[in-house]
Amino acid sequence: MLIRTYKLDVFTPPCEPGAERFAAIARLEDDISEVLPYLNATLRGAVYHPAAKALTWKKAGHNIAFHPFEIAISNAEDRQGAEREVNGLVNLVNRTWERRAEITPSTATHQRPTPMAIYRLLPGTNCKGCGEATGWVFAAKLAVSQKKLAECLPLSALATS
Numbered sequence: 001m002l003i004r005t006y007k008l009d010v011f012t013p014p015c016e017p018g019a020e021r022f023a024a025i026a027r028l029e030d031d032i033s034e035v036l037p038y039l040n041a042t043l044r045g046a047v048y049h050p051a052a053k054a055l056t057w058k059k060a061g062h063n064i065a066f067h068p069f070e071i072a073i074s075n076a077e078d079r080q081g082a083e084r085e086v087n088g089l090v091n092l093v094n095r096t097w098e099r100r101a102e103i104t105p106s107t108a109t110h111q112r113p114t115p116m117a118i119y120r121l122l123p124g125t126n127c128k129g130c131g132e133a134t135g136w137v138f139a140a141k142l143a144v145s146q147k148k149l150a151e152c153l154p155l156s157a158l159a160t161s
Contacts, residue, residue, distance in 0.1 A: 001094050001097070001098070002030060002032055002034075002035055002093055002094055002097040003028055003030055003032065003090050003093055003094055004029065004030060005029050006026040006027055006028045006029065006071075006090065007026070007027045008024060008025070008026050008027075008083065008086055009024065009025045009027065010022055010023070010024045010076075010079045010082045010083060011023055011024070013074065020077075021074070021075050021076065021077065022076045022077070022078060022079055022081070022082045023072065023073065023074045023075070023076065023082070024072070024073050024076060024082035024083065024085070024086050025070055025071070025072045025073075026070060026071040026072075026086045026089070026090060027069065027070050028069045028070055028071070029069075030069075031068045031069060032066065032067075032068060032069075032071075032093055033053045033068045034097075035093055035096055035097045035100070036048060036053065036054075036055045036066060037105030037106055037107050038096050038097070038099075038100050038103045038105050039055055039057075039066065039092075039093070039096055040055055040105070040106045040107070040108070040110075041103050041104060041105055041106040042096060042103060043055075043057050045057060045058060045110075045112060045145070046110070047109065047110055047111065047112060048106070048107065048108070048109055048110070049109065050107050050109065053067065053068050054066065054067050058112075058144060058145040059145065060145065061075055061144075061145060061146050062074060062075050062076065062085060063075060064089065066089075066093070071086060071089050071090065071093070073085050073086060073089065112143065113143065114143065115136070115139045115140040115142075115143040116139070118139040118142050118143055119135060119136055119139035122135045122138070122139060122152060122155070123135075123152070123154040123155060125154050127153060127154060129151075129152070129153035129154070130147065130151040130152055130153065131151070132147070138151075138152065
């Protein structure tokens with residue numbers, strides 16, 4: 001087990017006073033730098049920054065950051081949700097560390113596609129079937145994991161035909 005104990009701070013981000021969303025930081029007693037290349041190899045869409053010893057990841061609309069002595073998450077619905085997310089991330093780190101012999105670590109820095117790069121790959125119909133006003137808005141939300149590609153109806157129709 002890599003992370004044995006941590007202190008959890010759950011708060012409303014200072015840049016958004018009165019916001020109904022929460023952020024959380026798990027302050028770790030153990031340095032998790034060594035697990036970051038293994039997480040980079042296994043978490044789809046993670047961005048590893050070797051020089052900073054940091055890994056960022058977007059999951060279900062949450063921004064997640066792994067640093068040597070902390071794990072941070074944003075955009076949680078409530079305090080309990082933030083606590084559950086952090087506990088899940090701590091478990092993820094520990095499971096990944098326990099499986100490290102089965103994983104080829106990666107120190108490559110992958111870049112997430114920009115909204116414009118995603119937009120250029122979409123059909124360009126602006127059909128609003130995804131619930132967004134334009135394909136550009138859909139691409140922007142897709143880039144930050146707030147939408148799923150399957151929500152693009154023209155693409156889904158192509159996939160099933």
